[in-house]
Amino acid sequence: MSALMQVLPYLIAAYVFLTGCYGLATSRNLIHAVGCLSVCQVSTYILLLAVGYRSGGTAPVFSDIKPGTRPLVDPVVQALTLTDIVVGATVTALLLALVLQIVKRHGTLDPDELRELRG
Amino acid sequence: MHHLLPLLVAVPLLGAALLAAAGRRLPRPAAELTGLLVCAATAALALVLLLNSSPPVVEWAGGWVPVGGESVGIEVIGDGPSLGMATLVSLLTLSALAYSWRYFDEPPRGHAGSFPALMLVFQGAMCGFALAGDLFNAFVFFELMSVVAYALTGFRIDEAKAVQGALTFGVVNSLGAYAMLTGIGLLYARTGELSMSKIGRGLDTAAGHGGPDALVLAAFVLVLTGLLVKAATVPFHFWLPDAHAVAPTPVCMLLSGVMVELGVYGVWRVYGTVFAGPGGIPAADLTRALVTLGVLTAVTGAVMCWYQRHIKRLLAFSTIAHTGLFLVAVGVLTPEGDDGAALYILGHAGVKAALFACAGALLDRFGSVDEHELHGRARELRATGVLFAVGGLALAGLPPFGTGLGKAVSEEAVGGPLTVVYVLASAVTAGAVLRVAARVFLGLGPPPEDTDAYETSGSAERPETSGLLRRVPDTMTTVPAVLLAAALAMGTVPGFGDLVARSVNEAGSGGARASAAWTLHGVLLGLVSAALAVALATAAVTRSHRPSAPAWMTPLRRLQSGHVGDYVAWLLLGSTLLAALALPGVLGG
Numbered sequence: 291m292s293a294l295m296q297v298l299p300y301l302i303a304a305y306v307f308l309t310g311c312y313g314l315a316t317s318r319n320l321i322h323a324v325g326c327l328s329v330c331q332v333s334t335y336i337l338l339l340a341v342g343y344r345s346g347g348t349a350p351v352f353s354d355i356k357p358g359t360r361p362l363v364d365p366v367v368q369a370l371t372l373t374d375i376v377v378g379a380t381v382t383a384l385l386l387a388l389v390l391q392i393v394k395r396h397g398t399l400d401p402d403e404l405r406e407l408r409g
Numbered sequence: 410m411h412h413l414l415p416l417l418v419a420v421p422l423l424g425a426a427l428l429a430a431a432g433r434r435l436p437r438p439a440a441e442l443t444g445l446l447v448c449a450a451t452a453a454l455a456l457v458l459l460l461n462s463s464p465p466v467v468e469w470a471g472g473w474v475p476v477g478g479e480s481v482g483i484e485v486i487g488d489g490p491s492l493g494m495a496t497l498v499s500l501l502t503l504s505a506l507a508y509s510w511r512y513f514d515e516p517p518r519g520h521a522g523s524f525p526a527l528m529l530v531f532q533g534a535m536c537g538f539a540l541a542g543d544l545f546n547a548f549v550f551f552e553l554m555s556v557v558a559y560a561l562t563g564f565r566i567d568e569a570k571a572v573q574g575a576l577t578f579g580v581v582n583s584l585g586a587y588a589m590l591t592g593i594g595l596l597y598a599r600t601g602e603l604s605m606s607k608i609g610r611g612l613d614t615a616a617g618h619g620g621p622d623a624l625v626l627a628a629f630v631l632v633l634t635g636l637l638v639k640a641a642t643v644p645f646h647f648w649l650p651d652a653h654a655v656a657p658t659p660v661c662m663l664l665s666g667v668m669v670e671l672g673v674y675g676v677w678r679v680y681g682t683v684f685a686g687p688g689g690i691p692a693a694d695l696t697r698a699l700v701t702l703g704v705l706t707a708v709t710g711a712v713m714c715w716y717q718r719h720i721k722r723l724l725a726f727s728t729i730a731h732t733g734l735f736l737v738a739v740g741v742l743t744p745e746g747d748d749g750a751a752l753y754i755l756g757h758a759g760v761k762a763a764l765f766a767c768a769g770a771l772l773d774r775f776g777s778v779d780e781h782e783l784h785g786r787a788r789e790l791r792a793t794g795v796l797f798a799v800g801g802l803a804l805a806g807l808p809p810f811g812t813g814l815g816k817a818v819s820e821e822a823v824g825g826p827l828t829v830v831y832v833l834a835s836a837v838t839a840g841a842v843l844r845v846a847a848r849v850f851l852g853l854g855p856p857p858e859d860t861d862a863y864e865t866s867g868s869a870e871r872p873e874t875s876g877l878l879r880r881v882p883d884t885m886t887t888v889p890a891v892l893l894a895a896a897l898a899m900g901t902v903p904g905f906g907d908l909v910a911r912s913v914n915e916a917g918s919g920g921a922r923a924s925a926a927w928t929l930h931g932v933l934l935g936l937v938s939a940a941l942a943v944a945l946a947t948a949a950v951t952r953s954h955r956p957s958a959p960a961w962m963t964p965l966r967r968l969q970s971g972h973v974g975d976y977v978a979w980l981l982l983g984s985t986l987l988a989a990l991a992l993p994g995v996l997g998g
Binding site (some may be wrong): 303311314315316317320323324327330331333334337338341364366367370373374377379380381384385388391392395396401402404405406407408409 | 424545549552553556559563566567568569570572573574575577579580583584587590591594595597598603614625650651654655717809863865966967969970971972973974975977978980981
């Protein structure tokens with residue numbers, strides 16, 4: 291595998307993270323902002339799965355292969371990614387619920403128009 | 410005994426599940442009593458384990474012990490600092506629950522269990538973070554405590570400010586957590602380990618004689634970004650005043666008293682275990698990064714604190730200033746510095762929680778936390794006023810309070826010009842608190858004029874009780890009194906400082922022993938801070954026709970814009986700054 295292919299997943303992870311941050315920083319809509327936060331989180335899935343990848347490895351499921359006969363991708367990072375997805379779902383659900391309440395109380399989705407807390 | 414360690418997380422979580430399931434059918438006193446009992450049982454367990462934590466123990470949850478040096482289990486650390494933080498968390502949750510006993514009006518009517526259940530999850534998550542011995546579980550508990558904290562901050566969902574503050578808090582902290590997870594992923598890629606101590610050894614092995622490289626630096630910056638967001642370090646701090654100003658008072662007590670400090674604890678734990686070896690970040694670079702950011706935080710927090718009129722926001726900025734001081738003490742990387750930070754955190758937790766408790770009494774009695782609007786109106790609340798003023802003096806580090814002892818030991822450790830930062834930051838924040846006490850509880854000085862400055866006023870807040878209170882309930886004066894007494898006891902009980910120092914140094918500091926006791930130098934500096942605070946408060950109260958803030962403050966205040974996009978941009982800038990501060994070690998290595 292070429293050197294570029296080895297680095298590519300990490301570059302993509304960094305790119306996705308920064309794209310999400312850019313979206314957050316310039317967002318004009320709070321639902322969009324929560325979506326951008328999820329984009330940032332997706333970069334961690336990419337990174338974790340890339341870390342665990344083995345060239346020619348197969349899924350770490352032993353129902354049809356004998357342990358030790360084939361290279362496997364790292365199951366630990368897959369467990370981490372699953373946990374991470376659960377965490378992300380909780381955060382997104384809670385933040386979207388807060389956005390709903392913001393729309394009810396402030397009557398706007400635009401973060402530029404929230405002027406209650408400052409100074 | 411150490412098999413009981415995971416119970417510190419499991420008991421509160423089970424209690425919360427019970428309350429969430431049965432809360433609808435339980436009458437309110439029963440639900441709150443259950444919460445108190447579960448919390449108290451956890452606190453007792455944490456205390457017992459803390460007293461048996463020498464020598465430090467490691468427990469593998471569920472009996473997944475390492476085989477041949479390889480581990481896949483969950484590592485739980487039971488040493489002095491981790492169990493000390495767990496005990497502090499539990500005791501502070503207990504006092505917050507006691508404070509909210511029968512007074513706190515909760516919006517989801519018909520579900521009496523929801524508030525105590527959330528508080529118990531918060532307690533369990535914070536204990537879990539304190540005890541976590543591997544980085545991934547530290548991340549999971551970090552996120553769990555963050556998510557519960559967002560929910561608790563926005564608990565009064567009918568409040569416009571509360572939901573806005575909670576969302577800002579949520580976005581910034583979660584982004585920090587994802588940065589931390591990215592860093593953990595990089596460390597796993599390098600070492601194939603998640604346990605902190607094994608990552609540390611793995612980094613040293615991988616580096617050989619070469620020292621750290623770009624990957625280690627990137628991982629360091631990303632992990633520390635997450636922890637420093639939690640520790641509200643400048644420029645990651647913007648979420649904190651917005652969240653603390655709007656969170657319900659019992660929640661503020663926990664956020665300011667211990668959650669923010671867990672970020673500092675995390676920095677200490679992660680640096681000491683993961684990055685302190687030859688393959689990590691050199692000590693000089695960590696000191697440069699933490700001391701720079703810490704001083705910046707202390708100064709910004711103190712200045713912003715002085716110019717607040719919203720009392721809870723004022724206390725929030727004072728927390729920022731003090732966190733900066735803790736970071737400086739941890740950053741000098743000496744056993745004395747660690748001891749000082751530990752003692753300071755303990756004392757500060759009691760004092761700051763007591764001050765928030767008093768501010769909550771004002772909110773529920775008058776429906777306002779605005780220093781200008783409340784001028785002279787709280788004369789009748791004598792007990793609360795006395796407690797607030799005593800809390801202010803304790804915040805300045807007046808001997809013999811625990812804050813004073815922690816400040817004195819930290820000052821000895823950092824030495825030189827940094828001592829000035831300690832004296833000034835504690836004096837200015839305490840001066841602001843005393844100024845509020847003089848104006849609000851005594852009605853001293855002319856009423857300040859209202860200007861249309863760029864600020865959050867704190868008037869017309871909705872009380873947390875159902876309607877304004879006619880008198881302050883006993884629990885709302887007893888709890889701050891007990892907390893202040895505890896802070897006083899930390900400084901006066903002989904040998905307490907040495908006990909804390911011994912257990913901290915046993916866990917870190919390479920076995921070096923330092924003593925932590927009052928010195929003449931420390932007592933004098935504490936008295937100087939307190940005197941300076943009183944002088945500042947007197948000057949502020951007696952001077953009439955003072956503009957609310959000088960012109961040079963305006964740009965600084967405008968940074969605190971309440972706009973979540975701005976805060977995210979600052980977070981990225983902060984990470985870059987952190988990387989720049991830690992870069993020389995990697996270039997030199």
